[in-house]
Amino acid sequence: NAGVTQTPKFRILKIGQSMTLQCTQDMNHNYMYWYRQDPGMGLKLIYYSVGAGITDKGEVPNGYNVSRSTTEDFPLRLELAAPSQTSVYFCASSYGTEWDRTQSYEQYFGPGTRLTVT
Amino acid sequence: AQSVTQLDSQVPVFEEAPVELRCNYSSSVSVYLFWYVQYPNQGLQLLLKYLSGSTLVKSINGFEAEFNKSQTSFHLRKPSVHISDTAEYFCAVSFNRDDKIIFGKGTRLHILP
Numbered sequence: 112n113a114g115v116t117q118t119p120k121f122r123i124l125k126i127g128q129s130m131t132l133q134c135t136q137d138m139n140h141n142y143m144y145w146y147r148q149d150p151g152m153g154l155k156l157i158y159y160s161v162g163a164g165i166t167d168k169g170e171v172p173n174g175y176n177v178s179r180s181t182t183e184d185f186p187l188r189l190e191l192a193a194p195s196q197t198s199v200y201f202c203a204s205s206y207g208t209e210w211d212r213t214q215s216y217e218q219y220f221g222p223g224t225r226l227t228v229t
Numbered sequence: 230a231q232s233v234t235q236l237d238s239q240v241p242v243f244e245e246a247p248v249e250l251r252c253n254y255s256s257s258v259s260v261y262l263f264w265y266v267q268y269p270n271q272g273l274q275l276l277l278k279y280l281s282g283s284t285l286v287k288s289i290n291g292f293e294a295e296f297n298k299s300q301t302s303f304h305l306r307k308p309s310v311h312i313s314d315t316a317e318y319f320c321a322v323s324f325n326r327d328d329k330i331i332f333g334k335g336t337r338l339h340i341l342p
Contacts, residue, residue: 142328146332153319153335155332161328169329203273213280215328216263216330217278218330219274222271222272
């Protein structure tokens with residue numbers, strides 16, 4: 112198993128450009144998440160999904176969009192990039208069921224995408 | 230708002246010395262508690278978790294954490310650290326069995342030779 116893969120590893124964007132961060136997992140996990148990590152600020156949840164076709168906002172969704180058309184993929188779209196979106200982005204996945212969500216808290220993280228907006 | 234506090238942003242400690250990384254959370258509602266570890270240039274991985282039962286939980290590499298409901302704390306300890314423990318440690322909490330977990334700001338553990 113490759114686990115959670117993210118592409119690209121690094122990217123520099125100009126202000127106002129758009130891009131999609133890709134995330135794929137091969138563990139058949141139903142839960143997927145996007146976080147951003149800023150120095151000294153921990154991780155902030157951007158969006159999450161509990162299954163294909165279902166997405167929900169996290170703590171910091173503004174400026175981002177997601178879709179979940181398959182179990183494996185959970186791309187994050189940045190429209191009109193701004194310097195405030197300079198960050199390291201992590202995708203994660205986990206498995207949980209409606210009657211036992213405790214497994215879902217063991218999240219598996221990808222290696223991250225370092226994005227700079229100038 | 231519910232929050233997770235890790236007061237120490239960095240903790241330097243000599244190799245083979247004990248260490249405690251502190252974590253407090255804001256509410257005494259039903260919680261699930263976690264410690265995640267991030268080694269340099271990697272994503273996070275789960276170190277240990279408390280869901281129910283014994284308040285003392287342990288990891289396979291010698292870390293342990295104790296759930297203290299009255300003090301709303303979940304401090305992480307290790308009796309003797311190794312250079313390979315160099316990493317950033319994140320406390321995380323699920324409040325009221327929510328789908329989401331809230332992360333603290335992290336504590337960077339520096340092991341001194």
